[in-house]
Amino acid sequence: MTPEILARIAAARAARDLSDLARQAVGMTAETTGVTERIASARRLRQMVNEYVDRVVLAEVLAGADWAEVAQALSRRDPGTVEAEYADAVAEWSALTEDEANEAAAGVEDLDDWYARHREDHDPDLEKPVADLLNRH
Template identity: 60%
Template sequence: MTSENLARLAAARAHRDLSDLARQGVGDISSVTGACERIEAARRLRVMVNELLDLVVLGEALGGEPWEEITRALRRRDAETVRVEYAEAVNQWKAAPATALYGAKGDAEDLDAWYRRHREDADPLAANPVSDLLQTD
C-alpha cells in the first residue's frame, strides 16, 4: 500500500465519521438539547470537514497531482503557498512506517460494509470501494 492509498483510507474513515455525526444531528433536531449543545455539534462537524479536506488534499498530493491543480480545486491563488502549507504533512505521510499499514485490510472491509449498509440509489454503485483501493498496488 502506498502513502497515497493510506491517506485515501484515512479520508474514507473521515467521510464515514462525518456522515455518522451529521446523521445524529438530524435525529437530535427536535430534542430538548440546548442551543450550546447544538452549536457545539455543528462546530465539531466543521472541524471534521476541515480535517477531511486536508486528508483528501494529502491523498491527491501523494498521488502526484500538481499543486496548481490542487490550488485551483481549493479555490486558492498561490500554488507555492498551498504546497508549503501541506509540505510537512506530505513528508510525514511519505515517511510513514510499514506498521502504519497494520489493520488496513480490516479497516477497508469495515468501511465497505458500512458503505453497503448506508448506500442509497444516487450513490456510486460500488460493492467494495475501499478494499478496491488496496488492490491498486
C-alpha cells in the first residue's frame, strides 16, 4: 500500500469527522449555549477543515504533484515555502513500515458504511469509495 493511498484514507476520515461535527453544529443552532462554547465549536470546525486540507495536500504530493501546482491551489505564492511546511509530513508518511501502513488502512469498511448511510442523491453513486483505493496499484 502506498503512502498516497494512506493519506487519501486519512483525508476521508477527516472529511467524515468534519461532516459529523458540522451536523452537530446545525443541531445546536437553537440551543442556549454560551458565546464561548459556540465560538469554540466553530473554531474546532476550522481546525478540522485545515486538517482535511493538509491530508489532501499530502496525498497529492505523495502522488507526485508539483509543488508549484500545490502552492497555486492553496493560493500561495512561494512553492518552496509550501514544500518546507509539508516536508516533515511527507517524510513521515513516506517512511511508514508495512505494519504501520496496514494499521493506518484499517477501518476503510467503516468509512464506506458511513458514506452509504449519509449519501444523498446528488453524491457520487459509489458503493465503496474508500475501500476501492486498496485496489489501486
